[in-house]
Amino acid sequence: MSSPQTDSPVNPMPPVVVALFLAIVLLEALFSLGTRGLLGGPEGVGWRQGAIQDYGFNAEIFGWMLQNGVWPSEHLQRFVTFIFIHGSFTHALFAGIMLLALGKFVGEVFSQWATLLLFVTSAVGGALVFGLIAPERPWLIGAFPGVYGLIGGFTYLLWLRLGQMGANQARAFSLIGILMVLQLVFGLLFGSNSTWLADVAGFGFGFVLSFFLAPGGWAKIRAKIRHR
Incomplete structure (x- = not known):
């Protein structure tokens, strides 16, 4: 039995999510301080652009790798x-x-390794789709393809819950629908590029992967295959 004094009224953030968040925040702090000349001197101003060139994903580089093997x-x-x-x-x-x-939502249901795998694999899948079909071929940077993969996991969990309740499971896709409408509106107002393809692909990978990564997911799939 746990004592009331040691119980927290708020569920702790999954450690893997905290680690990913800190990696993003600390790197951005480094770039922001460098841009303002507060760190790294004159060289710090170019840290962000240099990192994009060296570590950002680019469809032209990917196309070159495909073409040359x-x-x-x-x-x-x-x-x-x-x-x-x-x-x-x-x-x-x-x-x-x-x-x-x-x-936080996905990590409270999925295991730590499954949450990390969902995030990273969705991002990799989003970049792959972006590299294959992006017409403008801009640089792809940022965590959003992976975040959209987590939205895919969130949608999967909501889809399951609605099914258990006997409700309309299509409602589970409301969040991704709203986000896509917002992307369309912002694109019309401020202009857009093809990076949204990576986000949509990340969501798709996240939703499909959740069938395997959710607790008991792979066992359920094997049971269905054996039953058939």
């Missing part, structure tokens, strides 16, 4: 490193807030 490690790492580089403080702030919100 060459997969150097310094370019393969871009599939993961782009997650932690953002274009501005605001970009990183919104990504971090959404990571904490969705990561």
